[in-house]
Amino acid sequence: MQIHAYGVVSPNPAARTMIIIRRFRWYAGGSLAVLVVLGILLRHKWSWGDFPTWILALTTLGAFLAAAFAGLVAYDLLTVENTRDLQASAERAFADKERERTEREREESRAVAAREQAAQREDAERAQASKVTAWFDDHQVGIMPAVVSMPPEPMYDWAAKVRNASDLPVFDVRVFFYWVDDPRDGRPWTTQERYASVERLRVIPPEQTRHLILPQTVLPTGEKINRDSYLVAIEFTDANGVRWRRDERARLMKASEVGRF
DSSP, X not given: OEEOGGGOEEOOHHHHHHHHHHHHHHHHHHHHHHHHHHHHHTTTTSOOOOHHHHHHHHHHHHHHHHHHHXXXXXXXXHHHHHHHHHHHHHHHHHHHHHHHHHHHHHHHHHHHHHHHHHHHHHHHHHTTGGGEEEEEEEEEEEEEOOXXXXXXXXXXXXXXXXXXXXXXXXXXXXXXXXXXXXXXXXXXXXXXXXXXXSSOEEEEOTTEEEEEEOOGGGSOTTOOOOTTTEEEEEEEEOTTSOEEEEOTTOOEEEGGGTTOO
């Protein structure tokens, strides 16, 4: 027997011939015994012919048996070879599928690792910006002077409050005021930008809150203002020099992604 690639065994013709002889020896012996018995029983009824005729007949029979045996051996070898080829083909196909599966899993692992690294970088990059927020609120701007029989009272204006809750300062903070258009009939509310500040809050230190007053000149006459009537968006630069925008719905994104700066 010969060992080939993929662990497939190739048959040795001589060995296969011996296996076939052993496999069919009982059939051959049985056939010969039947012929002998028939010859004994019918020896007076058959015409045996002369000796040369017997030699020719036996030679012809031997050639026929040899050809038949050779054909049987060839068929057996062909069957074994075909089986070997099919097995080798199946094992090659299995090996190819295993390689494809391994490569696919490797690619998926690399993709997952790349996504995780990108997410980690994004989280690290957003760590400070995520702690900077803004909202619309009233802000005390002074004290109303006292009048007869009335104590002094604080004076308020509406403003954007910007809170830096991070451990580092933020810079060049710009504020945008949005008026809330609420139909109050179940439909979603929308916003309209009313004022974008020209001036900027140059720096907001860590854990500090600054404000920017909404100019009275941009308010329509008779418009009712409260904490729900306006929303605030901001743009700012973090300590790493990255420019960010938190829109009026508090969504945080890089300013370059919205084409604002």
